[in-house]
Amino acid sequence: MNVNSWLTAAKTTLKSADSELILLNAINPSLDRSWLVTHGDYILSKTAAKEANEGLKRRAAGEPLAYILGHKDFYGREFIVGNSVLIPRPETEELIDFVLNLKPKKVLDVGTGSGCIAITLALELPRAEVTASDIHEPAVAIKNADQLGVNVNFVVSDLLDNIDGNFDVIAANLPYVDKSWNWLDDSLKYEPDEALYADDGGLLLIKKLILQAKGRTKYLVLEADTSQHSAIIDFAAKNGLELVEDRNFVVCFKY
Ligand SMILES: C[S@@+](CC[C@H](N)C(=O)[O-])C[C@H]1O[C@@H](n2cnc3c(N)ncnc32)[C@H](O)[C@@H]1O
Secondary structure, X not given: OEHXXXXXXXOOOOOOOHHHHHHHHHHOOOOOHHHHHHOOOOEOOHHXXXXXXXXXXXXXXXXXXXXXXXXXXXXXXXXXXXXXXXXXXXXXXXXXXXXXXXXXXXXXXXXXXXXXXXXXXXXXXXXXXXXXXXXXXXXXXXXXXXXXXXXXXXXXXXXOOOOOOOEEEEEEOOOOEOOOOOOOOHHHHHOOHHHHEOOXXXXXXXXXXXXXXXXXXXXXXXEOOHHHHHHHHHHHHHOOOEEEEEEOXXXXXXX
């Protein structure tokens, strides 16, 4: 089977252009879409055809493309993802901009997952000391730091329990989804529950961190759903934090 015949057959299973990316990834992940246009007659190896067919089936069943390809772009760089970590989201890129504006020398990313926040900050702020923590061993984040050639200090910790020292900025995209929200996308079932859901309307971990971070940082930059911001801002104000900015998915406080 050649490229053109595979793509034509794929259209019956999947309407989107994702099938092109699945095929390219199976042939050679370093190729881009323009290669397909000029190589319609290219004969697929058995291995590539099998991998592409499996990827197509998984995508048609609703699995996110990033897990099938094994990577996702974030802030202009490619991060490895596996189904043990959340797929980096475009809204989290705004959290990066908030932190960069604060020009920190010492930063902590709590709940690092793929490492996309900590690693991006370390690359954008080469003189800063960056620590990243997660409740699970951050194996994927360590791989990403290695592949992107950056130094991040990784720690396994439940929030700040095993974290030493103080920071200029603590940034966190913690689990904040409430399981009862009825607008949740079906594809979330492919991502780890511990990366997505939290009790207390999704605010349990965010509230705990607001309390724990007192005396440990100058600024706290949090991602949460926009519908949660007023509750977070109220809770933070009751605990003595000053709101710096609240924009889209990100809310920034000063202690
Ligand atoms: C929403 S994901 C964010 C992943 C990544 N920072 C990103 O923005 O794509 C939340 C992460 O927090 C971690 N996590 C959950 N509970 C935690 C806790 N109590 N302490 C530290 N990390 C936790 C999860 O393992 C997961 O990696």
